[in-house]
Amino acid sequence: MKLYSYWRSTAAYRVRIALNLKGVDYGIEPVHLLADGGQQHAPDYVALNPIHLVPTLVLSDGTALTQSLAIIDYLDETQPDPPLLPAEPVLRAQVRAAAQITAVDIHPVNNLRVVQHLEKQFSISREDVADWMRHWTGIGFDALQAVVHSDTLFSFGDTPTLADICLVAQYYNARRWGLDLTPYSRLTEIEKNCLALEAFRAAMPENQPDAAPN
Amino acid sequence: MKLYSYWRSTAAYRVRIALNLKGVDYGIEPVHLLADGGQQHAPDYVALNPIHLVPTLVLSDGTALTQSLAIIDYLDETQPDPPLLPAEPVLRAQVRAAAQITAVDIHPVNNLRVVQHLEKQFSISREDVADWMRHWTGIGFDALQAVVHSDTLFSFGDTPTLADICLVAQYYNARRWGLDLTPYSRLTEIEKNCLALEAFRAAMPENQPDAAPN
Numbered sequence: 411m412k413l414y415s416y417w418r419s420t421a422a423y424r425v426r427i428a429l430n431l432k433g434v435d436y437g438i439e440p441v442h443l444l445a446d447g448g449q450q451h452a453p454d455y456v457a458l459n460p461i462h463l464v465p466t467l468v469l470s471d472g473t474a475l476t477q478s479l480a481i482i483d484y485l486d487e488t489q490p491d492p493p494l495l496p497a498e499p500v501l502r503a504q505v506r507a508a509a510q511i512t513a514v515d516i517h518p519v520n521n522l523r524v525v526q527h528l529e530k531q532f533s534i535s536r537e538d539v540a541d542w543m544r545h546w547t548g549i550g551f552d553a554l555q556a557v558v559h560s561d562t563l564f565s566f567g568d569t570p571t572l573a574d575i576c577l578v579a580q581y582y583n584a585r586r587w588g589l590d591l592t593p594y595s596r597l598t599e600i601e602k603n604c605l606a607l608e609a610f611r612a613a614m615p616e617n618q619p620d621a622a623p624n
Numbered sequence: 625m626k627l628y629s630y631w632r633s634t635a636a637y638r639v640r641i642a643l644n645l646k647g648v649d650y651g652i653e654p655v656h657l658l659a660d661g662g663q664q665h666a667p668d669y670v671a672l673n674p675i676h677l678v679p680t681l682v683l684s685d686g687t688a689l690t691q692s693l694a695i696i697d698y699l700d701e702t703q704p705d706p707p708l709l710p711a712e713p714v715l716r717a718q719v720r721a722a723a724q725i726t727a728v729d730i731h732p733v734n735n736l737r738v739v740q741h742l743e744k745q746f747s748i749s750r751e752d753v754a755d756w757m758r759h760w761t762g763i764g765f766d767a768l769q770a771v772v773h774s775d776t777l778f779s780f781g782d783t784p785t786l787a788d789i790c791l792v793a794q795y796y797n798a799r800r801w802g803l804d805l806t807p808y809s810r811l812t813e814i815e816k817n818c819l820a821l822e823a824f825r826a827a828m829p830e831n832q833p834d835a836a837p838n
Contacts, residue, residue, distance in 0.1 A: 460766070460767035460770035460771060461725055461763070461767035462763075462767075463729070469714075475714070475717050475721065476721045477720065477724040477725070477728065479693075479720070479724060479728070480717045480718075480720035480721040480724055481717065483716075484713055484714070484716070484717040484720075487713050487716070488713050499701050499702050500683075500687055500689070500698070502697075502698070502701070503689050503694045503695065503697065503698035504689075504694075506693070506694035506697060506698075507689065507690045507691040507694040510691040510694055511675055511691070513728065514691065514693070514727065514732055515675055515677070515732060518728055518729060518733055519732055519733055519738055521733075524733055527759070528746075531752070531755075531756075532742075532746050532748060532752070534746060538745070538746070541745075542745075545741070549675070549676075550675065552674070553674035553675035557674060
């Protein structure tokens with residue numbers, strides 16, 4: 411499989427973690443979101459991913475899958491071991507909901523394209539951008555910390571799930587934008603437990619082939 | 625079951641459609657997003673839904689489920705007939721991805737809380753808000769129209785799926801904000817085919833107990 415990825419994209423980061431947890435052999439095809447006016451807007455890429463976003467996972471038969479959550483569900487359904495969602499329906503819904511606090515309520519609002527649009531249309535400053543990032547991440551983390559379990563290695567039990575995948579990727583972004591993580595000691599503990607696993611570490615932005623010094 | 629809902633929330637609209645398609649008996653508990661400083665911020669509600677958003681589905685045993693996509697997955701897993709996702713993994717991933725163009729890439733960026741924050745922090749005008757809504761919806765609909773099937777009753781085949789549920793709800797919002805739908809004739813056709821079904825019609829904002837004249 412081939413993953414179109416950008417090292418700093420938290421959505422691509424999620425899929426890298428999932429692929430690693432599943433033990434899938436894949437190659438990275440970098441899509442630089444800032445170079446060349448944004449390589450995600452190149453016609454060849456848009457043919458694979460019409461919403462102009464990363465990641466895209468191309469299967470061995472050439473099928474292109476988009477949207478990180480849909481890709482991870484696909485991986486979990488076609489390669490069930492180890493499972494990324496619990497089997498019990500209510501717990502499963504709770505894991506999905508926690509993942510969506512991050513992947514739906516935080517990340518899309520803080521997406522690069524949104525920030526670029528804010529800067530262009532409303533001429534907001536870099537400090538305003540940082541405030542914007544921290545504002546939505548903080549609201550999301552308040553909610554996330556209220557729903558994760560308190561006495562387990564990971565967010566929902568002692569094996570990592572989709573909720574942890576989304577948490578770890580969003581934590582990278584939270585640090586990048588200087589969010590004060592002091593109120594989120596439980597989330598920080600979960601991040602630490604995740605990053606003790608090679609599947610998470612190998613997926614980190616700084617360990618990607620397209621990682622840049624700044 | 626009891627659904628905490630706001631008539632104009634497209635996320636609540638999605639869950640109403642899914643409940644109706646599944647034939648679930650449920651009651652509506654209105655949460656007025658503008659009255660009383662936002663009833664979604666009331667402590668009793670936040671105890672059910674820590675991210676301060678609608679919808680929340682409360683099961684007969686009192687368990688509260690949040691996040692529209694997670695709720696719909698729960699319904700589909702526990703009450704499989706009629707299915708809201710195809711069984712074949714790639715098609716299933718494509719339906720999920722199409723749903724997420726709407727539910728992840730359009731809706732969260734256009735959410736009421738985001739617009740309220742824009743108005744407060746950057747003093748943007750109502751016309752700017754309308755432009756913001758139309759901008760993100762248009763980008764999303766361009767992508768959505770590129771991925772739906774062209775010769776079927778619904779987005780992916782001749783029975784409605786999660787993709788159609790998300791499309792119909794977002795179409796309500798697009799009309800509300802005056803997006804020119806002329807370029808989206810295929811999406812408009814799918815919306816029409818969906819709204820021919822009572823399950824969709826009964827879920828429409830104007831058919832809710834809390835619908836208001838404006």
